[in-house]
Amino acid sequence: MIAGVRGEDLGRVARGAARGKGKMNKAITDGLVLMPTPFVDGLDVWSSEDGTAGSDTYDGAANAAYVPADSDFGGCLELLKTQGTQRLRYMGQTPILPGCYLRITARVKAISGNLPTVRIAGFAATAGGGHVSGLSEVGGDVTLQTYGSVVEVSAIVGSGARGGVDMVWGATPAYGHFGLDLTGPNGGVVRVDDLRIEDITGAFHRDMMNWVDVRDFGAVGDGSTDCAAAFEAADAAADGKRVLVPEGVYFLGSSVTFENPVEFEGTLSMGTGSILSLTKNFDLPTYINAFGNEELAFKKAFQSLLNNADHESLDMGGRRITITEPIDLQGAVPNRGSYAQRRHIANGQFYVSGDTAWEPDVVTSQATYATSNGRTLRNVANVANIQVGSLVTGNGVGREVYVRAVDVPTQEVTLSQPLYDAAGTQNYTFTRFKYILDFSGFSKVSAFSILDVELQCNSKASGILLSPSGVAFHFRDSFITRPKHRGITSCGEGCQGLLVDRCQFITHEGGVPSQDRISVAINCNANDFKLRNNRASQLRHFAVIGGENAMVTGNHFFQGDDETDGVRTAGIVFAQGFTSATFDGNYVDNAFLEWSNEYDNEPDFSGGFSFGSLSITDNVFLSGDVAPWFGYIVIKPHGSGHFITGLNVTGNKFRSINGTIDRVDRVDTSFSDLDMSKGKNILFAGNTFHNVVTAAHNPLRVAHDQNTHQSTWTVRTAGKLPFGGRARGVDGLVPTSKLKNTANVTVYDMPNVNLEQGSDGSEVDLRWGNSYAGDMTVIVRMD
Known part of the structure; x- marks a missing residue:
């Protein structure tokens, strides 16, 4: 040398x-x-x-x-x-x-x-x-x-x-x-x-400076020269110092990972598939500085969240970002078709702007449905234009039924739930709402959470669309404000174990009569849903629940309007007959709980548990200025032969103001009635009633006053058995005065009991060997 x-x-x-x-x-x-x-x-x-x-x-x-x-x-x-x-x-x-x-x-x-x-x-x-x-x-x-x-x-x-x-x-x-x-x-x-x-x-820079400059490694901020290698070299040389990206637009033609903190004065340009990982300052404000565009910054930050083991959460830094179109989250992470590691987004707000990008896509197509394949539509016309996540409406279609999958070659559409009365061929409408955060492109997302985030929908957008499959999605301490159509939508079973805690769902339909509203806060199809300590205002429905083992506790939802003798809509809909659910400690304000079997593709009862396993305990039910026929607990059978096989209604407070209501419980017979000759394990007790004409109890204590001598005493329940039940059992008979015969002599005797008497089976006959008069307390049961 x-x-x-x-x-x-x-x-x-x-x-x-x-x-x-x-x-x-x-x-x-x-x-x-x-x-x-x-x-x-x-x-x-x-x-x-x-x-x-x-x-x-x-x-x-x-x-x-x-x-x-x-x-x-x-x-x-x-x-x-x-x-x-x-x-x-x-x-x-x-x-x-x-x-x-x-x-x-x-x-x-x-x-x-x-x-x-x-x-x-x-x-x-x-x-x-x-x-x-x-x-x-x-x-x-x-x-x-x-x-x-x-x-x-x-x-x-x-x-x-x-x-x-x-x-x-x-x-x-x-x-x-x-x-x-x-x-x-x-x-x-x-x-x-x-x-x-x-x-x-x-x-150019003194020894005391705590940064290195990407320009010193060949980066050129002209927007076209590939600077990826220069950025990587600068990061390798930084050794704990900050990496400075000065003014200019720097094109990165491949993925870049920084192991040191980065400060952006200039901005970046990257392809969709290229990942920017900022391991030492992974937060949304830094990505906004990096890309100069809030929507793009969020997408690139989310892409990195799902591609770097060093990132557990994306902190939005308290920033409000304005978005002009739905965020296709899988489209932002094209290398991931599913994700099942714990990740969460926290601490920020999405603010919706724009118009046409948020308009729903609507497709009407003819299709054929068979009860033997209850979640499939076959021979679907124009199937290529139907999108996953579309709401399905048509004759015999229950509420909140969505498209889970589309198979174009076979012309088939997979549904989130069966249809209750749609056998044959008819036209269906498929409406695809637009969501701020759209997970539907993923086949599965599990263990994902969103906390301390507001989705400011501005009456234009819906909130969140879950993936078709997944477990334990968690939405906590967050707001969905003024959603146009939906708050959280499940188009499949991405709601398995869904948790929604301490959130608020705020309407954009406050001045609309309740029956004319269109917005729904949440729907769920899979099992083990937890809905706890939330607040929802003036939506059409708070939650439509299709799976089993749901827990609905501590929520306040109110759905009133200014109409005189106004109708009300269901706050909670349990859409499976056998629901195995708990409804406890909620405040139900000008709304009601509806229990149906509309997700049953063969709705006539042919076996199983029918309407069973629901516990409604320690809730506050309040209504004002409603029609007299309004009720807080409504069972709506689809198909004949159904009955109750397990219902616990205890410790609730029922109250009506600005008028009375006839009763708190009723059967909606729009499609069918309940079979009151059957039923078991029904407890309707320990509740309080104010401004309710007929209070329901089971067991029901009836004080019968027989002031004329008769050998048959007819004990009437006067409609006080829940849901107009039949008098199918007597648990006890207690004389509360002396029984006297026609000679006015006290006797000591006991009658036998004939059940289900009267035209509607709601009466009990006490039959004596002789004619007596007196008073008797009878404990009657409908089960």
Whole structure:
């Protein structure tokens, strides 16, 4: 090696920089010899070509000589210009390290002949000695004006495109051969003082700075040059310092991961499939700074959330971001078709703007349905235009039935729930609402949570559409404000184990009569739904629940309006007959609980548990200015032969204001009635009733007053058995006065009991051996 830098030193420094061990300041070159050897030591290391090994030197050349004593320079090189571009290059390998800036300086004077032009020049080389093409390798031109006057020329070379850098070489060159060029007319004689090469990195950033600049590693903020490698190199060199992305637009053609904090003054441009992972400051504000666009920033941050094991949550930093179209979350993460590791989004607000992007897509198609395949529509016309997540409506379709999957080749649509009365061929309408956060592109998402987030729907958008499959999605301490159509929608079983806790669902339909409202806060199809301690205002329905084992506790939902004797809509709909659910400690305000079997594709009872296993305990039920026939607990059978096989209604407070209601319990016979000749395990007790004409009890205590002597006493329940039940059992008979015969003599006797008497079976006959009069308390049961 002919240079002042040994080959092993250069390799050591280059490897240290690659590992991020070098500092991006003068310390890079500490210990390295940058200064070229003086001319007095010989001209065999001074090339007349590019300075590469084996090139011609000025040693013994006819047009060059060493001058030992010049009045201005002392020892110097004298050159006769004989070529169009007369080159002088030091053959030593001067290292070019990322973040380091070198100034090459030459002092020149004309002696005689034509006056040439002088410039600093170099040769950019790879570690293997190859030429790095496409770079600027010359400084500015200076034309000599007079003889004997000393002119100083200089140029700066470095990796970054900074102001004042003449030769921007990026991160590819490993070293350079530096010197000068003489251009212009031939025949002139010049003298050149010993060249100087100095580290002036401190002019760009001082040792005390705690950041590195991506420009020092070759990044160019022109919006088109791929800067991914430069960004990675800057991060590798930072070694705990911040990485600075200065003003400009930087294109990253591949994924980039930062292991150090990053500060963005400029912005990034990346393809959809490229991932930006900010492991040390992973939060939405930083991504907004990185991309300059809130929607894109959220998508790229979400993409990183699902692709980096270091990220457990995406903190929105309290930011409100404005979005103009639905966020297709799977579209933002094209390399993921499903996801099942715990992740969550927290602490921010989505604010909806725009118009047409939020309009629902509506398709009407003819299709065929068979009860033998209860979740499939076959021979669906125009099937390619039907979207997953579309609401299905038509004859015999229950509430909140959605498209779970679409199979175009077979012309089949898979439904989230069966249809109760749609056998045959008919037209269906498929309405695809637009959601702020749309998970439906994923086949499965599990263990995902959203907390302390507001979805500000602005009467334009719906809130969240879950994936078709998944477990334990959690929505907590959050708001869905003014949703146009839906709050949280499940189009399949992505709601398995769904948890919704301490959230608010705020209507945009407050001035609309309850029966005309269209918005629904939540629907759920799968089992184990938990709906706890939420508040919902003036929607059509708070929740439509299709699975089993749901727990609905501590919620307050109110659905009143200003109509006189107004109708009300169901706050909670249990859409399976056998529901195995708990409804406890809720505040039901101007709404009611509806229990149906509309998700039964063969609704006529043919076996099973029918309407069973529902517990309604310790709730507050309140209504005002409603029609007298309004009821708080409504059973709505679809199909004949159904009955109750398990119902516990205890500890509730039923109250009506601004008028009375007939009763709190009723059967909606729009499709069918309950079979009251059956039923078991029904407890309707311990409740309180205010402004309710007929209070329901089971068991029912009836105080019968028989003031005429009869051998048959007819004990009437007067409609007080729940849901107009039949008197199917008597638990006890207690005389509360002396029984007397026609001779007014006290007797001690017991009757037998005839059940289900009267036209509706609601009466009990007590039959005696003789005619008696007196008082009797009878405990009657409907089960």
